[in-house]
């Protein structure tokens with residue numbers, strides 16, 4: 001992946017409240033065009049909160065700071081407006097929509113985005129064929145829900161994709177499918193040289209075997225306390241735990 005030097009997303013001094021608790025205190029993050037960044041941090045650190053706040057989900061109140069996407073201040077825009085600008089997300093827990101089949105949603109996304117790629121083509125990539133005529137999310141196992149989320153994201157192909165723990169609940173047979181699908185999502189050669197970017201939460205680092213991520217960030221205590229080469233950060237954490245990140249604070 002190349003970086004043209006243009007900034008895709010900038011998060012400045014972000015302070016976010018969820019359910020009367022301040023979860024993010026002062027988050028700063030810059031992601032360039034064509035870059036994929038990895039977000040690490042212990043359970044409860046606020047990784048999902050950061051993604052939800054960038055997406056503009058209700059319940060994630062921004063008390064201070066700004067979110068700039070492709071030079072536009074999106075801090076007060078709705079989820080729909082952010083989605084129209086090119087921000088998309090695969091959630092950690094898939095929402096359930098009884099009565100709406102996954103393939104119906106897939107076809108709507110294809111129509112809306114006038115994609116050349118078909119529902120069947122994408123469902124094959126993430127092994128979703130058997131889920132297409134089921135209600136979205138209803139009774140899906142953890143791994144099925146994760147693959148269905150990626151199915152929607154691959155059809156949507158946003159300029160900026162956020163993915164919350166793509167590996168969680170996915171079995172060993174399907175994990176390489178997920179890795180390859182994400183590799184393709186960020187492959188600019190396949191998308192008319194558009195420099196798509198992403199932010200991926202991972203606990204296992206599996207995605208680093210598939211995507212040459214530019215940067216890793218560690219979120220702890222409501223702030224990004226460490227950033228750098230994702231592989232170095234990940235192996236440091238594996239060896240010494242997140243407490244070593246607090247001491248390191250590079």
Ligand SMILES: Nc1ncnc2c1ncn2[C@@H]1O[C@H](COP(=O)(O)OP(=O)(O)OP(=O)(O)O)[C@@H](O)[C@H]1O
Pocket residue numbers: 018019020021023041042043044045046047048049050
């Ligand atoms: N509605 C809520 N009310 C109160 N606290 C909340 C609410 N939603 C989330 N939290 C708290 O916010 C903190 C951050 O949660 P978040 O899901 O962002 O963490 P995370 O880093 O993604 O964790 P994990 O690695 O376990 O997925 C947690 O302590 C969580 O309990």
